[in-house]
Amino acid sequence: MQTQKNLYRKNFSLITAFLVLISVSLVIAVIISYNLTAKYVENEFASKKIEVLDQTTKPYNDFFQLKIPEITSYQGFLDSTSAANYSTTVFKSYPFVRKVLFYDMQIGNPASKLSLTHNKGISVKAIYEYKLKHNKVQGLKNMAWANGEDFREMALKLSNFISVADTTRLPTQDDIFRTFYNVTPDKISYLNIPRREDIRIYKSLLKNGDIKAFYKQNMMTFLLDAHQLKVKNTHPELYQQVTIQPVVYDPLDVEGGRKVTEAALTGAFSNYKLYFVSTKEHLDHEIDRRFLPIGAIVLLIYFFLVLISWLIYRNLNINLKVFKLQYDFINNFTHEFKTPVSVIKIAGSNLKGDAELSERQRRHYGKILDEEADKLNDLMNKLLSFTQLENKSITVKREEINLQQFVKGYIDTFKIKYPDFNLTYNIENISKFYSDPVLLGSIFQNLMENAYKYSHPGKKELFINIKPEKRNIVFSFTDKGIGMARYEQGDVFKKFYRIENKYNQNGSVGLGLAFCKELVNFMDGEISVTSKVNEGSTFVVTLPLEN
Incomplete structure (x- = not known):
């Protein structure tokens, strides 16, 4: 049976080699998938900050694009009371606004003593200051702001716009932003946008100083505090801590193992940035969490392959055992048939030989033939009965x-x-x-x-x-x-x-x-x-x- 043993060893060696191969592949797959997961988390740490930035600055963008333009809807007829009501809604919805200045402006002749020296047609009738104190809005008439830089800049922008404005078309968004907005760090000034017919009137007033008429305009300046922005960390799994820091903030004592990134704020908060910090342990935990299902799938595939290997090995083992049993059966059964046949052959040869046999010899050979025939018959009956039993034919x-x-x-x-x-x-x-x-x-x-x-x-x-x-x-x-x-x-x-x-x-x-x-x-x-x-x-x- 040397051939079968060698075949068995060969198959066992192949299965062993296959198991070693898939085990090595498992280790390589685990290492590669873990490194890829770590790289993916690292890339997300650098990219997902934009989502945090967008969610954090969303209230500011809403305030800038939706709330401030509401001033235009008053068409210059805001007074101290309505300005206070408007400021109340601002403070309630946008906590980062710490103070509101309301300029009750007028355009016309003769100019008041508050008019700009280079343009006597634009002046300020009154200035009010609103701020939130003890959850209540307090208003204060404060003429100290009259010669402020904010008013002069906005008055100059309005004067230039009126002088060159094309009243046959609506102003573009770019014209509106350049003329009626003034965005500086921690401050936004806004002037209500006049209608085209109002712009034509303003042109006449500013060109002809003899016309005695006055038209109201409203201007508001919003003083902002970036630290009152609510940071919305939409990815706590990546960013352990997110804070608002000045743009120049760059600590030299960053602890080893910490990972940092930053994203600059825009508009009136351009002097600030979001500062993201995470420890190595925090990111490693996220890497492990994301790697867990991947590793489980890899292990599942590995165990599936091991199961297949075991089934192949078991089937080979069973087949080899069956082959060995059948091989032994054929050898033994052949021997069992060969012995009686050989004895019958010898006895028959002696019986048909030329030499005369005595009665004792003839009976002896007859007995041998009878016994060997019984052996053959017993073997055949046993096989036949076995087959009948398996086939349920008895x-x-x-x-x-x-x-x-x-x-x-x-x-x-x-x-x-x-x-x-x-x-x-x-x-x-x-x-x-x-x-x-x-x-x-x-x-x-x-x-x-x-x-x-x-x-x-x-x-x-x-x-x-x-x-x-x-x-x-x-x-x-x-x-x-x-x-x-x-x-x-x-x-x-x-x-x-x-x-x-x-x-x-x-x-x-x-x-x-x-x-x-x-x-x-x-x-x-x-x-x-x-x-x-x-x-x-x-x-x-x-x-x-x-x-």
Whole structure:
């Protein structure tokens, strides 16, 4: 069997190599996927800050694009009371606005003493200051702001716009932003946008100083505090801490292992930035969290491949065992046929030879031919019966069996066949049994043959015990033979399986006990064995007891 062993080793080596390959692939896949996950988290740390910036500055953008332009809807007719109400809504919705200045402006002649020195047509009638104190809006008329830089810049922008404005079309968004907005760090000034007919009137007023008329304009300056912006950290898994810092903020004592990034604020908050900080442990935790499902999938694939490897190995192992059993069966069965055929061939040659044979020789050769023919017939019957059992092509013919006569008949036959075979039996509390005597006889014959065959010379003993047990009848066959190892006891009932020992080198094809098991199963019973090496074996057959 050297060929099969080499083949087995070869297949085992291939499976081992495959397991090593997928194990190495698992390690490589885990390392690569972890590094890619770490790189992905690092890239997100650098890119997701834009989302945090957008969410944090969203109130400011709403204030700039939606709330401030509401001033235009008053068409210059804001007064101190309505300006206070408007400021109240601003403070309530936008906490980063700390103060509002309202300029009650007028355009016309003659100019008041508050008019700009270079343009006497634009002046300030009154200035009010609004701020939130104890959750209430306080208004204060404060003329100290009259000559402020904010008013002069906005008045100059308005004057220039009026002088060059094309009243045949609406101003563009760019014109509006350049003229009616003034955005500086921590401050936004806004002037209400006049209608086209108002712009035509303003042109006339500023060109012709003799016209005695006045038109109202409103201007508001919003003083902002960037630190009152509410930071909305939409990615706490990436950013452990997000703060608002001055643009020039750049600490030199950053602790080792911390990762930082920043995003500049825009508009009136251009002097500030969002400062993002995370520790290495925080990011490592996020990497591990994201890597966990990936690692689980990799491990699942690995275990799936290992399972496939194990199934392949098991199938190869089973196939090789079956091949070995069939190979042994063919060898042994061929030998079993070859021996009787050779003996028959020799006896036949002697019978047909030219030499005359005595009556004693003729009877001797006849006996040999008869015995060898019986051996061949027994082998063929056993194979045929086995096939019929597997195909369920025979039926159980139940008859009343007198157990005493049945057992004694087989014992007497074996004592004649094997004079050195010590056979004893015991029948407890039962005398009759309904079953197929032929099938039951085959079980007895095979188990008794085995007991004799696998016993040491001088210790060929068998004790048969029969007893009822609940609704069953139990047949025990106990010998003092060579026994068998525990690991072989589950295989002895398999087809073609033979225990390798000196008693089993020839004359067995591994069908006897398999045939018994098939018979017992066919009769709705069970068969088992307990054995110890060099102490003996006990085969127990349990059949249903039916009356």
